[in-house]
Amino acid sequence: MSSVTPNVVKHTVGRSHFKATKKSHDWLGCWGHHMKSPAFKTLSEHQKLNHFPGTFQIGRKDRLWRNLSKMQVRFGKQEFSFFPRTFILPQDIKLLRKAWEDSGSKQKWIIKPPASARGIGIQVIHKWSQMPRKRPLLVQKYLHKPYLISGNKFDLRIYVYVTSYDPLRIYIFSDGLVRFASCKYSSSMKTLSNKFMHLTNYSVNKKNSEYQANSDDKACQGHKWALKALWQFLGSKGINTTLIWEKIKDIVIKTVIASEPYVNSLMKANVRSSYCCHELFGFDIMLDENLKPWILEVNISPSLHSNTALDVSVKGQMIRDLLNLAGFRIPAREDVATPCSSASSSTSSLCGGNRDRSKHELSADEKVKRAFYLTQRYADQDFVASVLDVLTPEDVRVLAESEDELSRRGEFERIFPSPSSSRYLRFFECPRYLNLLLNQWEQKHWNDRTKCIGLLRTLCQKGVHLGTSDPAHMVSRSVDQ
Numbered sequence: 001m002s003s004v005t006p007n008v009v010k011h012t013v014g015r016s017h018f019k020a021t022k023k024s025h026d027w028l029g030c031w032g033h034h035m036k037s038p039a040f041k042t043l044s045e046h047q048k049l050n051h052f053p054g055t056f057q058i059g060r061k062d063r064l065w066r067n068l069s070k071m072q073v074r075f076g077k078q079e080f081s082f083f084p085r086t087f088i089l090p091q092d093i094k095l096l097r098k099a100w101e102d103s104g105s106k107q108k109w110i111i112k113p114p115a116s117a118r119g120i121g122i123q124v125i126h127k128w129s130q131m132p133r134k135r136p137l138l139v140q141k142y143l144h145k146p147y148l149i150s151g152n153k154f155d156l157r158i159y160v161y162v163t164s165y166d167p168l169r170i171y172i173f174s175d176g177l178v179r180f181a182s183c184k185y186s187s188s189m190k191t192l193s194n195k196f197m198h199l200t201n202y203s204v205n206k207k208n209s210e211y212q213a214n215s216d217d218k219a220c221q222g223h224k225w226a227l228k229a230l231w232q233f234l235g236s237k238g239i240n241t242t243l244i245w246e247k248i249k250d251i252v253i254k255t256v257i258a259s260e261p262y263v264n265s266l267m268k269a270n271v272r273s274s275y276c277c278h279e280l281f282g283f284d285i286m287l288d289e290n291l292k293p294w295i296l297e298v299n300i301s302p303s304l305h306s307n308t309a310l311d312v313s314v315k316g317q318m319i320r321d322l323l324n325l326a327g328f329r330i331p332a333r334e335d336v337a338t339p340c341s342s343a344s345s346s347t348s349s350l351c352g353g354n355r356d357r358s359k360h361e362l363s364a365d366e367k368v369k370r371a372f373y374l375t376q377r378y379a380d381q382d383f384v385a386s387v388l389d390v391l392t393p394e395d396v397r398v399l400a401e402s403e404d405e406l407s408r409r410g411e412f413e414r415i416f417p418s419p420s421s422s423r424y425l426r427f428f429e430c431p432r433y434l435n436l437l438l439n440q441w442e443q444k445h446w447n448d449r450t451k452c453i454g455l456l457r458t459l460c461q462k463g464v465h466l467g468t469s470d471p472a473h474m475v476s477r478s479v480d481q
Contacts, residue, residue, distance in 0.1 A: 002032030006304035008312070012319050018328075026336055029328050034059075034300060040270040040277075046331035051300065052165060052277040053266035058259040059281075059300030061138050062088045062114035067258040068295075075427060082251045083295050088114070089137040096139055100128060108142035108192065117299070119201035124192045143294060144187055147287040149233070151184035155200040155296060156227060158283040159318050160252050161412060163325060163405060164274055165263045167398065167434035170256055171325065171412040172249060173318045175217075176227035177311075182208040200286075202303075215309040226314055239291065248285055248293050249415045253424055255283070255295060256416075261429040278326055321410030363467070366392045369475040370433040387440050390475050396465040398434055399441055400456045403449070419446040 009031045010020065021027050029048045037053040057063045065086040072080035087096040100107070105126070113121040114136050124142055125131065131139075146153045159173035182205040183197035191197055196208045205211050205223060214222030220233045231241040271277060282302025285293045304319065306312045362370070373387055391399070406414055416424065417438045425431065425439060445452035459465065464473050 002030060004033055004301075005031045006306075008304050008306050008315050008319050009323075012316070012323055016323070028330070029326070037266045037270050040266075041272075043272065043276045044336075045273040045275065046329060046335055048276055048278060048326060048328060050279060052162070052263045052279050053270055054262040055259055055279055055281075055300050057262045058255055058298045060115050061112055061297055062136065064255075064258075064295075064298055065138065065140075068255065071254065071258050071427065079427075080254065082247075082254075082293065084141045084143060086141075087139045089139060090135045092139075097128075103141075108144050108189075110140050110142045112138040112140070114138050118203035119195070119199050122195075122199060124198050126189050126192060143286055143288055145289040146185065147289055147291055148185055149180070152180045152182075152223075153185045153198070153200060154178050154180040154286075156230075156248075156285040156287075156293075157302070158227075158248060158252070158285055159302070160256070160281040160283055161278070161322055161325065162256060162281070163278050165260060165267060165277075166274065166432055167402070167438045168256070168260060168416055168432075169402065169405070169414065169438075170253060170416040171409065171414050172252060173321070174228070174411045174413060175314050175318070177314060178225040178227055178230045179205075180223040180225075181205060182211045182223050213308055217310050217313040224308070224310060226310060244287070244291055244293060248283075251285070251293060251295050252283055253416050253421070254427060255298060256281075257424060257427045264430075264432075275329070280322060317411060321412050324408045324410055325405060325412060327405060327408065362394060363392070365474045366394050372475070373436055374431055374433055384436065385440055385444070387437055388444060390473060391459065391464070392473055392475065393465055393467050395437060396456065396459050396473075398437065400460060400465060402438060402441075403453055403456060406449075407453075417442045419443065 013020065013029075018028070027047060029050075031050045034051045034056070035049075035053075040049070040053050043049060057067055065083065065088065068080060068083050069086070085099065087093075087099070089096065100109075108124055108126050111121075111123050111125060111132060116122070123130075123132075155178075157177040157179060159176055161171040161173070163169045163171065179200045179202050181197055181200050183194060185197055195204050196210070199205070202224065212222040214224050217226040218229055219225070220229050225233075231245075234241050234244075267274065267277070279300065280302060282299035284296040284299070286296055287293055304315050306315050369390070369392060373384075376383060415421075417435070419442055421442065422439055425435060428435065441452070462468075462470075464470070468474075
């Protein structure tokens, strides 16, 4: 535990019969501050921290827009049109000035400090003279036609959990929060200074005497709802909420992929084992008048304060499911005594009590297989599907770990890899073998998990995951035959 561990995490851990400790060496999991990348080198292989190095590449507002803009230039506006036009000052001052003049006097702009939270320093302006002199600054076109409920603007807090960056595995929680501005919306220029009308942050609106709390996660009342209540409300009006949810998932996958090259490079340089990191993100999404979702920001330390029964209901279940998904492992005593040694995995897993896969060096055979599939950039589907023909020990370990994890998902849904995730592979700056492997596994087995788990269990009972000289699991031998 650290000084920033939220109560909802402390209580969940306590009820699970784990003990909280303030000692610096014998802990298994920590929920704490983000650290500078080199500090991740201090993690032992049995320790799990709730952050990856480098996620500020989407968690800081300026980096988020830079990275999404790069993706837009590379892949086009058709795929990356879910964020408002953004300028970062002082670098983009000339571009902003031109865009400002081209947009005319009726355009509103929202100003944000690049690394702030809780609505601090945010304002909506429409005159160049109102532009703060303080830099750096983020300036965005204001979404001036939001979807309104009872005349009020709102945004969505979506909980996204990444368990691994290589292979990339992304989960989205089925519930979330809907946060309303506490004053009815007006597009009049005279209202721009009213933060209770234009900002949806709870930390801003709770200061309004008109703010109405809501403790019922099923009720559509007050200025905070559960996400599931919103879907029911919109569904009762004949709105296709599944389509909105699919668009939100698309935004989440593309945004996480935008951070992927940075995180994997820092993981390789600073983290002993892929087991050591996992992260919960809070995605803030707004719906416009046409119900199109737009990303506002990504929080790498989303608030887990639970002030009401509604917060407890949504966040409590989410944290319970997240900590189950995390799959904490109890290491052998000698592993804890030696910081550089590996952790043993859960005995209930498909692979039984084998060592963490970070301990296994890739064999020459496995390196050949990976290089072979990664060099075929424009291969047809039959060729790519053949990646499953010969499963190497490392393939079996990764697939078993992924199936184990998926079976613990609770109310989370895995959105990458998924039966429809092939289309996202082209957005990766650098293709990764394990993403290819898991994607093909998902294509082949998504509609019959019992069968694929049975296959992996049989392979693990034979000890294939521990290394083997069986030609059936060696690419070079299989090719020779």
